[in-house]
Amino acid sequence: MDKLNHILTVYVIPLFLAALGLVAMLFSLNDNHINIDQTTEISGTLNSYYTYKWGRGKSDYFIILKLNEYTNEFEDSYLTESLCKEYLINNKSKLTFRIDKKDEHSINGQRPIATIGTMVDGLVLQSVEQNINREKIKNYLLPFLGLILVTLAYHSYRKGHHNHLKTR
Structure with missing residues (x-):
């Protein structure tokens, strides 16, 4: 069970969060601001x-x-x-x-x-x-959401990796 927890907290969850964050950031690059x-x-x-x-x-x-x-x-x-x-x-x-x-x-x-x-x-x-303004707001919020998700991925990785080193 401890090994499964380690795999989840060090690999699966951080990769999932990082992927979601990168997708959010990529969607924000789609510069389809219309006037x-x-x-x-x-x-x-x-x-x-x-x-x-x-x-x-x-x-x-x-x-x-x-x-x-x-x-x-x-x-x-x-x-x-x-x-x-x-x-x-x-x-x-x-x-x-x-x-x-x-x-x-x-x-x-x-x-x-x-x-x-x-x-x-x-x-x-x-x-x-x-x-048009409602759509612009969505495009400005996506990079921040992506950054938050990537940061959470990093912290999840560090915490899982740190906890695994402590238990050794």
Whole structure:
């Protein structure tokens, strides 16, 4: 049992934490900071919407919007199920949002396109600037998270290695 504990604290846990930390830091290098000049406005009448759940958490879902004017779907990470019930009416609500210009070629395609900002019937639920700033904050926090995980990996390794030397 002592040997298993040593292997876990000196090798497995530090390597796992270091790998997570490095992945977080690599994601932060993805410099996809978008500004409003790199977006295109989309508007149309809501045909329908549904919830796409991708995890087990309360907020692990997207609202998928289908507009009458487009064949593809739009993925909104800001809207909640309660906001949809309050503001969205099929075949009546007029939606306006922006998409990344890189996604323009996907309009009327098969894959969902992520929305930026959310406006329903002229009411701004989330401005484009708020959406862009929220994404920027995530990109600034990832390097710190990575650094913390790598530091924890180092401390776990040192502690496990030190404890193993004491027991010899």
